[in-house]
Amino acid sequence: MAIQWFPGHMNKARNEIKEIMPQMDVIIEVLDARIPYSSENPMVATLREGKPVIKILNKADLADPKMTQIWKDYFEQENGVKAIAFGNDKAAEVHRINELCKKLVPHKVGADKQIKAMIMGIPNVGKSTLINVLAGRIVAKTGNEPAVTKAQQRIKLEDGIMLYDTPGMLWPKVENENSGYRLGATGAIRDTAIEYEEVASYTAEYLLRAYPALLKARYKIDELPESDWEFVEMAGKKRGCIRGGNQIDTYKMSEILINELRDGIIGRITMETPAMREEEEIMVAGL
Ligand code: G4P
Known part of the structure; x- marks a missing residue:
């Protein structure tokens, strides 16, 4: 299935991420729990520089719970990777992200220290919704809006964590046709493209x-x-x-x-x- 792909847009996002990555302590990668493979952006693996990653299996309320556990265990086999599942009731659980950040980067925990966390995700995985819950206020626009490139945002969280949002990240060039279908089926790719x-x-x-x-x-x-x-x-x-x-x-x-x-x-x-x-x-x- 043909998918609209904007090379200029992706290059811009890649350059922005590459520039800021050396300062980051941890990456928060938001995935769709129904398609944890196709909602990954290979940029995370290539630009990660060995930093710890927290994989958020989002929309877990729509996914098969047995499979979500299987994916969580699978991801955590990789060194430095932790996975957490979230559904619609994120507010009560979101503190687990802060706790994991502190656990993964213990040397940055302290009164005069700050953990820098970069949040990444392809459109529609629920990244903005998660940011708003983490921040405890509306800082990111949610919903099926076309991707708009904004300047990079920094959001101060509790526990000495600074969240860096990377807007404008689209899905990568989808070489795998099956992934294209699954992105279309779950709604990650908007209807004009499917x-x-x-x-x-x-x-x-x-x-x-x-x-x-x-x-x-x-x-x-x-x-x-x-x-x-x-x-x-x-x-x-x-x-x-x-x-x-x-x-x-x-x-x-x-x-x-x-x-x-x-x-x-x-x-x-x-x-x-x-x-x-x-x-x-x-x-x-x-x-
Ligand atoms: P994005 O920034 O990654 O592009 O995603 P965004 O937060 O805008 O979320 C995309 C859609 O996914 C929104 O629905 C949002 O409500 C929904 N969503 C986010 N997290 C979850 C979740 O854990 N479970 C479920 N079931 N849905 C989730 P929408 O219908 O596109 O917009 P709206 O009508 O809710 O504003």
Whole structure:
């Protein structure tokens, strides 16, 4: 699936991050818990300079809790990486980020010291929402707004932590087509850039394999078909997605499937596993 990509924009973000990185003590990387691999930005790995990373598995309320734990354990195998899951009820839990920062950078804890933390994340993972909760006030704009480049922001948190926001970070050039579909399915890529029927067919194929029981329950289908497109047609018929000439309106059904997935109506779903990540990394490296 073709994804809009803005090389100028990405280079600007990369240069800004590169410049400021030497001063940073810790990186807070916000990911979408439903797609922890595709919502990563490879810039973090390449520009990290061995600094500790806190991976936030955000939107965990929409993700499969079993898979979130698997991802957390998987990420933490890497030296200097800690992972925490957050859902919609972040306010009560957000202090865990401050605690982890202090644990990861103990030599910067003290009355006259400051921990510098850089927060990074591709659009729509919930970075602004998290910043606002961390700050305890509205400092970042949330919602499905087009990415706007603003100047870098510094936000003073409690516990001697200074948070550096890096606005204007878009998703990287998506060489992996599967990642493109999953970014589209979860809503990380806005609708102008996605092709509903293609994304729905990819999604149906994955859900038929990984979450058949949820599909059966949501779309009231006792016997699931083998193929993704048969599923879209079957569900479309059940839902009354019919257009002129008694044709099944597969476009409408595709929209329903994607929107219900995004809203968590089908159930708590994770669209990637660590095994998929490793397999696809090898595939991308060979391109
Ligand atoms: P960004 O800065 O990374 O681009 O993301 P932002 O905080 O703007 O969040 C993107 C969308 O994700 C927002 O919804 C936000 O409410 C939602 N969101 C953030 N954190 C969570 C979470 O933990 N769980 C769930 N379910 N949603 C979360 P929106 O519909 O685009 O905007 P709005 O109508 O809420 O303003």
